[in-house]
Amino acid sequence: MSAAGRVPDARWRPAELVFWAAAVAVYFVFPHHLVLASQILITGLFALSLDLILGYAGIVSLGHAAMFGSGAYAAGLLAHHGWGEPVSGLLAGGAAGAALAFATSFVALRGGDLTRLMVTLGIGLMAYEVANQAASITGGVDGLSDVAMGKLLGLFAFDLGGRTAYVYSLAVLFAVFCLSRRIVNSPFGLSLRGIRDRSARMPALGAPVSLRLTAVYTVAGGIAGIAGALLAQTTQFVGLETLGFSRSADLLIMLVLGGAGWLYGGMVGAAAFLVAQDLLSGMNPVYWQFWLGLLLVLAVFFVPGGIVGTLAGAQLRRLEARR
Amino acid sequence: MTAVLRTEKLSRSWGALAAVREVSFALEAGARHALIGPNGAGKTTLVNLLTGALSPSGGEVFLDGDRITRVPQHVRVRRGMARTFQITALFPNLTVLETVLLAACEQGGLCWSWLSPVARHAREIAEARRIVRELHLEDEMDVRTRILPYGKQRLLEIAVALASRPRVLLLDEPAAGIPKSESAEIFEVLARLPKDVAILFIEHDMDLVFRFADRVTVLAAGSMLAEGTPAEIAANARVREVYLGEAAHA
Amino acid sequence: MPGSLPGVLFDGVAYGSLLFLISVGLSVTMGLMNFINLAHGAFAMAGGYVCAVAMNRLGIPFVATLPLAFLAGAVAGGILESLLYRRLYRRSPLDQVLFSLGLTLMSVAAATWVFGPGSQPVHLPDFLLGQVRVAGVDLGAYRLFLVAVVSLIALALIASLRMTKAGARIRASVDDAQAAAGLGIDVGRVFALTFTLGSALSALGGALSIDVFGLDPTFPLKYLVYFLLVVVVGGSGSIAGSLLASMVLGVLDVVGKYYVPQIGAFVIYGLMIALLLLSPGGLRRMAR
Numbered sequence: 074m075s076a077a078g079r080v081p082d083a084r085w086r087p088a089e090l091v092f093w094a095a096a097v098a099v100y101f102v103f104p105h106h107l108v109l110a111s112q113i114l115i116t117g118l119f120a121l122s123l124d125l126i127l128g129y130a131g132i133v134s135l136g137h138a139a140m141f142g143s144g145a146y147a148a149g150l151l152a153h154h155g156w157g158e159p160v161s162g163l164l165a166g167g168a169a170g171a172a173l174a175f176a177t178s179f180v181a182l183r184g185g186d187l188t189r190l191m192v193t194l195g196i197g198l199m200a201y202e203v204a205n206q207a208a209s210i211t212g213g214v215d216g217l218s219d220v221a222m223g224k225l226l227g228l229f230a231f232d233l234g235g236r237t238a239y240v241y242s243l244a245v246l247f248a249v250f251c252l253s254r255r256i257v258n259s260p261f262g263l264s265l266r267g268i269r270d271r272s273a274r275m276p277a278l279g280a281p282v283s284l285r286l287t288a289v290y291t292v293a294g295g296i297a298g299i300a301g302a303l304l305a306q307t308t309q310f311v312g313l314e315t316l317g318f319s320r321s322a323d324l325l326i327m328l329v330l331g332g333a334g335w336l337y338g339g340m341v342g343a344a345a346f347l348v349a350q351d352l353l354s355g356m357n358p359v360y361w362q363f364w365l366g367l368l369l370v371l372a373v374f375f376v377p378g379g380i381v382g383t384l385a386g387a388q389l390r391r392l393e394a395r396r
Numbered sequence: 397m398t399a400v401l402r403t404e405k406l407s408r409s410w411g412a413l414a415a416v417r418e419v420s421f422a423l424e425a426g427a428r429h430a431l432i433g434p435n436g437a438g439k440t441t442l443v444n445l446l447t448g449a450l451s452p453s454g455g456e457v458f459l460d461g462d463r464i465t466r467v468p469q470h471v472r473v474r475r476g477m478a479r480t481f482q483i484t485a486l487f488p489n490l491t492v493l494e495t496v497l498l499a500a501c502e503q504g505g506l507c508w509s510w511l512s513p514v515a516r517h518a519r520e521i522a523e524a525r526r527i528v529r530e531l532h533l534e535d536e537m538d539v540r541t542r543i544l545p546y547g548k549q550r551l552l553e554i555a556v557a558l559a560s561r562p563r564v565l566l567l568d569e570p571a572a573g574i575p576k577s578e579s580a581e582i583f584e585v586l587a588r589l590p591k592d593v594a595i596l597f598i599e600h601d602m603d604l605v606f607r608f609a610d611r612v613t614v615l616a617a618g619s620m621l622a623e624g625t626p627a628e629i630a631a632n633a634r635v636r637e638v639y640l641g642e643a644a645h646a
Numbered sequence: 647m648p649g650s651l652p653g654v655l656f657d658g659v660a661y662g663s664l665l666f667l668i669s670v671g672l673s674v675t676m677g678l679m680n681f682i683n684l685a686h687g688a689f690a691m692a693g694g695y696v697c698a699v700a701m702n703r704l705g706i707p708f709v710a711t712l713p714l715a716f717l718a719g720a721v722a723g724g725i726l727e728s729l730l731y732r733r734l735y736r737r738s739p740l741d742q743v744l745f746s747l748g749l750t751l752m753s754v755a756a757a758t759w760v761f762g763p764g765s766q767p768v769h770l771p772d773f774l775l776g777q778v779r780v781a782g783v784d785l786g787a788y789r790l791f792l793v794a795v796v797s798l799i800a801l802a803l804i805a806s807l808r809m810t811k812a813g814a815r816i817r818a819s820v821d822d823a824q825a826a827a828g829l830g831i832d833v834g835r836v837f838a839l840t841f842t843l844g845s846a847l848s849a850l851g852g853a854l855s856i857d858v859f860g861l862d863p864t865f866p867l868k869y870l871v872y873f874l875l876v877v878v879v880g881g882s883g884s885i886a887g888s889l890l891a892s893m894v895l896g897v898l899d900v901v902g903k904y905y906v907p908q909i910g911a912f913v914i915y916g917l918m919i920a921l922l923l924l925s926p927g928g929l930r931r932m933a934r
Binding site: 077078081083270 | 447448449468469470471473474478479481485486487488489490491493494497498499501502503506507508509510511512513514515517521525534537538539540543556560
C-alpha cells in the first residue's frame with residue numbers, strides 16, 4: 074500500500090549522485106580540458122533553463138538565446154567598464170535575462186505553438202539586430218573584449234587553465250539546479266506539467282494559466298541570463314553569436330537529444346553535443362551540420378524521448394507493467 | 397429561493413447562428429438536475445457559458461446570488477463550480493494520482509508554492525487518495541493517463557472535478573461512450589456523490605435520467621422547451637414529439 | 647532605383663508578391679494539417695538552385711527555367727510528403743519543429759557542399775531588365791513581371807478553390823478534417839495534393855526571387871521569420887489572408903528600410919508585436 078501512490082518528492086536518486094560526483098571528478102581526471110568542461114557546464118545550465126519552459130511548461134522557443142545573450146552582455150559590459158566583481162556581475166546577468174523574458178512574455182506566450190515559435194524567433198532576431206546596431210556599446214561584430222574579471226570571492230583569480238572557471242561554473246550550475254529541482258517537484262511544477270499536457274483544461278481546475286507561464290518564463294530567462302553571464306566572465310569575451318539563431322537552435326537540439334522534461338536531459342545533451350563537436354572539430358563544418366540535421370530527423374522517428382527520456386521511459390513502463 | 401446557480405436570459409450566438417437563446421433556469425442546492433435535448437441543442441454550449449469557458453452574447457449568470465457573468469473561468473472554479481468534459485480532456489503524462497492531486501492542490505491554493513515538494517502536502521495527498529479510492533481507481537493510481545482504459549478515464553474525469561471540492565458540479569455526458577453493460581460503475585459513483593452538491597448533468601441515456609434526476613430541463617435549438625420532474629417530461633407531448641419522437645410514434 | 651513613394655510602394659508590392667508565392671503553401675499546409683513546417687523555405691531554395699543551375703550551367707533561358715523549378719518543387723514535395731511528413735501529422739508541435747529543423751539543416755548543408763556558400767548569379771533576359779513607365783512612374787520591369795505572374799497565380803488559386811471540386815474538398819478539409827473525412831473526402835489525398843502544390847509554388851517563388859532576395863545556402867533560415875509572419879498574421883489556412891499579410895509585410899519592410907534604414911529591420915518586428923497584441927488570431931480573424 075505504501076509503494077503505490079507516487080508523488081513528486083525531493084529524494085535524490087542514486088543515479089543523480091553519480092552524475093554530480095562525476096562532474097566533480099572531471100576536475101581531477103581531465104585537468105587539461107577544463108576550458109571545454111566549463112563550456113559544457115555553462116551550456117548545460119542554459120539548456121536547463123530551456124528545459125523548464127519546454128520540457129515542463131511546453132513552450133517551444135526558437136529565441137532563447139536572447140536571454141542568454143542579454144545576460145552575457147550585461148555582465149560583460151559591467152566588467153568592461155570597470156566593475157569586475159564576479160558574483161554581482163552574475164546577478165546582473167540574471168536580472169537582465171529575467172527582465173527581457175518578463176517584458177517579452179506578453180507577446181511571446183500568446184497564441185498557439187506556431188505563434189509562439191514565430192514570436193520567440195523574431196525576438197531572438199531582434200535582440201541580435203539591436204546588439205549589432207549598437208556596436209558602439211556592444212562592440213558589434215568584433216565583440217566585446219577586455220572583460221576584465223576580478224577575483225572570485227576576493228580570493229580566486231581566473232586562471233588561463235580554467236580551474237577557477239570550472240569550479241565557479243560547477244558551483245553556480247549546482248545551485249541553480251537545486252533550485253530548479255525544487256520548482257519542478259513542487260505544486261507549481263505539477264501545474265506546469267498540467268499546462269504542458271493540456272493547457273485548455275487547466276482553467277477548469279482553477280489555474281490562471283498565463284500568470285503561471287509568465288512566471289516560469291521569467292525565471293527561465295533569469296537562469297539563461299546567469300548562464301550567459303558565466304560565459305562572459307569565464308571567457309572574458311562576449312560576441313554577437315551569444316544572441317544568434319544558431320545558439321537557440323543548437324540549444325533546442327541539445328535539449329531534445331538529451332531528453333526534455335527530465336531536468337538532466339539538457340546537461341547530458343550539452344555534454345554529448347559539445348564533446349562530439351570538439352572531437353569532430355577537424356571535420357568540414359558542412360558535414361557536421363548535415364549529420365546533425367540527419368540525427369535530428371532520425372531522433373524524431375526513433376528516439377523521441379532523447380537519451381534520458383528513453384532510459385527513464387523504459388523504467389516507467391517497467392513500473393507500470395508490474396502493477 | 398435556494399437556487400445556487402441561476403441564469404437570466406443567457407444567450408450565445410455566432411453571427412446568424414444562435415446556439416443558446418435566452419435560457420433562464422435555476423439549479424437548486426442539492427439538486428440532481430438533468431439537461432437533455434437532441435444533438436446540437438446547445439447543451440454543451442450552455443455548460444461552457446455557465447463555467448466561463450465561453451462568454452455570453454447576452455444575459456447573466458449568478459452563483460449564490462452573485463453575478464459571475466464576467467468572472468473568468470478559473471475564478472469560478474475557486475468559488476465552487478466544477479465540470480467534466482464530454483470528450484475526455486485529461487493529462488496524458490500525469491498519473492491518476494498526480495491528476496487528482498493537481499486539482500486538489502489548485503483548490504487548496506497551493507500551486508504558487510514552488511519551494512516545497514508535493515510530497516510534503518499531506519492533506520491534499522490524503523484527499524486525493526480518498527477520492528481515487530471512492531472512484532474505484534486505486535489500482536491505477538500510478539498509471540499514466542495516456543494508457544488508462546477509456547472507462548477509467550471517464551471515472552478520472554469525475555474524480556478531477558470532485559477534487560475541486562465543488563458546490564456545483566456540471567457533468568457533461570459522464571457515461572459517454574461507455575457501453576450499457578459497463579456503465580454500472582459510473583451509475584454507482586453518481587449515486588454516491590455528496591448530497592449537498594448541486595449536480596447538473598447532460599445525458600442522452602434516459603435510464604440514467606429517470607434513475608438519478610429529480611428535475612429535468614429540455615433544450616431544443618438553443619431554447620428551453622420544457623422543465624419539470626422526469627415523469628412530467630416523459631408525459632409532455634411536445635417533448636415527445638421533438639426529442640423522444642420515435643418512441644411516441646412507435 | 648526607385649526615388650519616389652509610388653516607386654518604393656510598388657517595390658514593396660513586388661516583394662510582398664514573392665513572399666506570398668513562397669508562403670501560401672505553408673499557410674494552407676498549416677491550416678490543413680496543423681503541421682509546423684520550418685523547412686518550407688528549403689523548397690524555395692531548391693527551386694532557386696534548379697533555376698540557377700539550368701540558367702548558368704545548361705544555358706536554358708530564365709523564363710523557361712520557371713516551369714522546371716515548379717516541377718522540381720512538386721517532385722520534392724510529393725516524395726517527402728509521402729515518405730516522411732505523412733507519418734508526423736499526429737505528432738506534437740515540438741516533434742514537427744525538430745523534424746523540419748533537421749530537414750532544413752540538411753538542406754542548407756547539402757546546398758553549401760554542392761554549390762558553395764556564395765550567392766548565385768541570375769541572368770535575366772533583356773526584356774525583363776530596365777524600367778517601364780506606368781502612369782507617370784518608372785517601375786522596374788522585372789518587378790512588374792513578378793507582380794503580374796503572382797497576381798495571375800493568386801487569382802487562379804482563389805478561383806479554383808471556389809469553383810472546382812478539388813477546391814471544395816480542400817476548403818472542407820481545412821475547415822474540419824474529421825468532418826470532411828466523414829463526408830467521404832479522402833483527406834490523405836487532399837493533404838498530399840496540397841503539400842505538393844504548396845512546395846511547387848514555393849519553388850517557383852524561390853526561382854523568381856533570386857534577383858530580389860538573393861540566393862545562397864542560408865536562404866531557408868534567413869527568411870524563415872518572414873514566412874512564419876505571413877502565416878501567423880494572415881491566419882493559417884487562408885489564401886486571402888496570406889495575400890493581405892504578404893503585401894502589408896512587403897510594403898512595410900521595403901518602405902521601412904528605404905526611409906528609415908537605421909531601424910528599418912525592426913519595422914516588421916514592430917508590426918508583428920502590434921498585430922499580435924491587437925489580434926492573436928491574425929488578420930483574417932480581424933476581418934470577420
